[in-house]
Amino acid sequence: MHYTLHQLEIFYKVAKLRSVTKASEELFLTQPAVSIQLKKFQGQFDIPLFEVVGRKIYITDFGEEIAIAAENILSEVNAINYKALSFQGKLSGMLKIAIVSTAKYVMPHFLIDFMDKHEGVELNIDVTNKAEVVTSLENNVVDFAMVSVIPKHLKIDRIELMENKLYLVGGKQYRCKNQNITKAAFEKLPLIYREQGSATRAQMEHFIASNKISTYKKMELKSNEAVKQAIIAGMGFSIIPLIGLKSELNNGDLQVIPMKGLPMITNWNLIWLRSKNLSSIARHFVDHINDNKSDITSHHFDWFEQY
Template identity: 60%
Template structure:
């Protein structure tokens, strides 16, 4: 056997995505290059690692076992690199953060300078809905989670980052009465929702239920970006976070409709399990946040005050 670490990385990515095309895109390699490396890797085993059925790539049971072994090997190699950097006095390690979907407009700004200063730290950031974020935290799969609503059943510590404001948004050209009634906004106008499990959806449903509004026509989409584009296209209105809509508001693609009781204001919190034994990289990041968060908010998010 004479396989390389590069081949292990490529095969592991193929098994994760079950696609040579997607693997080549994530690895920034050409598809033929990935195919050649897969073939060279396969040639070292007498048992098939993959099979193609109806143009779909599947990983064999043997291939899955090899992928698990490859992951262990690559993790050990990464650990060697981290230990080497540590002996050189450099901060090293891996940060795993799970982020609710709207948080993708927030978290990178709190990470960028830290990552630039500590090149030995690797970042893995998963963007998904609140239910999955809380689940990954509960299972100790991540160091931190970014949420706008704190989980009820977990004992967590956290750092409050900044407010999260949700407004009733319409496309700019939608014709509404000068002072539209809540009946008009919530019963006559189609409303666009996020999918179940989303904190944005929970906040929107809570507001509607609290005010006893009846919603007759709805649409459900699976990301904030999809909701934004649907509202811009005129398919309906929605209660949406201000974060992620700055350009659409400034470009007059969207407009805020004043509604009593809005905006809904929560706070972005970076949280971790109280029982979590934080790594040196995680501790350093928390220290960085406590020192720099106010200046980051002022520099990167001062525009929020322009919209109330």
């Protein structure tokens, strides 16, 4: 057999994601390139590694065994690479971060320079809701988490990064621009909520309850991106973070609707368990954030100040 590490990595990604398309995206390759290498890898074996039924790919039992072996081999190769970089005095290894879904508009800006500077550092980011982010941190699955609401039951250290502002947002169909919406008018709006466990949902529910607003729920969606698209389509209104709305506000697809008591302001925080023994990579990342957060926020989020 003469398969390559590249082919092994491609098969492992396809087996893990159950999709040639998703594997090509993660590997930054075209779909035809992935398909060609996958076919060459299969050609090394007399037993099928996968089956294609309709438009879906199914991994055979034999393929699952090969995927497990591939994961172990690739892990060992990465360990060799890490050791080589370590002997050269360079940072090497994995940085793991769990972030709430809205933080995907923020976290990359705090990572890009660090990742460019340290080529031996690999990054694993899990994007999910607040409840699952906190669980990952509590179970020591990740080095850091990025949240806007601090989990009170955990002893954590943190770096406050920047403000998180939540506004009432509607589509371009809403006609009372630049006028404060009344409580009575708000109660008539079809509202779009995030799912249970979302910090954005908790903030929205807190605002409604604290202002004794009687309203009804139009729908529930599992990401701020889905909420945003539903608002653009005219399906309803929501109280959501400003951070992910820059393009849509600029082109007029969305608008901030002024209302007494808004915006609700929290802060984005990078947090980690106080008891955690941070790796060398994690300690360097903390130093990077402390040294550069002011420059990063002023450079990438100056538009924030106009709201």
